[in-house]
Amino acid sequence: MPSLPTLSSLARSACVAVAVLLSTGVHAQAVADPAAELGHLTQQFLNEALARNQASGASLRMEVSVGALDSRLKLAPCARVEPYLPAGSRLWGRTRLGLRCVEGPSPWNVFLPVTIKAWGPAWVLTANVAPGAVLTANDATQAEVDWAADTAAVVANADAWVGQTASRQLMAGQALRQTMIKAPSLFKAGAQVRVMAQGPGYAVTSAGEALTAGSAGQTVRVRMDNGRVITGIVEEDGTVAIRL
Template identity: 55%
Template sequence: MPQPPRPSLPIRLAAALGLALAATAAPAFAQAPAGAATLPGTTGDIGPDFVAAAQHWVDDAVAQGRGAAGTDMAPLRMEVSIGTLDSRLRLAPCASVEPYMPPGQRLWGRARLGLRCIDGAVRWNVFLPVTVKAIGPAWVLRDGVAPGAVLKPGDAVQAEADWAADASPVVADPAQWVGRVATRGLAAGQPIRQSMVRTQQVMQAGAAVRVLAGGQGFEVSTEGQTLSAGAVGEPVRVRMPNGRIATGQVVDAGTVRLAL
């Protein structure tokens, strides 16, 4: 019988950015080592014992990755399941089958595990579906949200969700979604992800704004007209009184600060 999935897998929560549990970047799985082990041979089909061996190989590969990544990981509960091939498929006998991760694949969400015969009269290559779930804390919407609506603190509650169910990273820090705008219609029960929200625009293209510029010990201001829309902290293009086009950062709905 196949063994139950092991509870922990390797994850890196954007360590280069110094993010911990509240990270908004997607966790990245280390690639399983290609050809790290061989599975029992097959006599013409992929049976339960073979799939169980594949399960162990995946679990071991990702456990090795976790050890290399260290122990400072977000408390995600990992679940891995190995699918099955078409029951009608018949493969030539093979004394040794090598598992590997196809190029570009990672152990996150829906993936594929490659299996190739390396010791048999007929060399074959097939793929087993693999599903990796990463269950962890998330902010889940209480009710549906209309496109363009500004999210408020009471719009979501903390609950568990599968971080790996979508390519867009889960937004675990409420500061990264409260006050932001829904990019599309959102349904109740959805965990908030980066692709679902954007910063609220406070400045429209064509608006008359005060333009600030300064340096150490001085600051000057003039009038300008925006050529693009933007949110607080975002860059916008501004036409100056002399016709020159400059780029500055939105301070508030009526102010842009130029970088000198």
């Protein structure tokens, strides 16, 4: 499967597109009931923002669903409505879009619920996987899923999950995401490990006792023979490397 953009990069691209569109705002003719027009204006705004996101290289199929305001809400006529993303919001999953009247007799500010789906290829589990079990190529199959259904990033490439272990109980039908897998443990707490201290032009090897279990790329603590506790990074062969 070709490399695909990550969830975070897509969300950032969408927010950049929003920032560009906010520089102009959304114009509409003054109407007696602005609330009736806000869904249309929001849909137009989001379509343009996501179209710019797609043009930037994203390869997901985006779907937008705009909710409705409380039917009891009465808004004053407005000639110009400006959409904006509230602080902490993003164009991903269940979110909301702010709309404020910037040209009208009575300024107002409202929020519309929005759901944005991002359909793309992923790996879906074909059976349940127990915590700590090593994933094999037979455990998942390719399917189209909504990347935005969860905040955790989808694991789109098979080489990123085959050979990894389940970080918790995984259920058939779930799309594999980064929080669901972890590197296999290379040693347990209490195990004797090889420690390599490296500096400019030299390397010193010794042994120590691991104070925690360790996986490749993980930071662990090791008690040396002299009682000193050091911190290092676990390499692919189980060696704990210390950079000096």
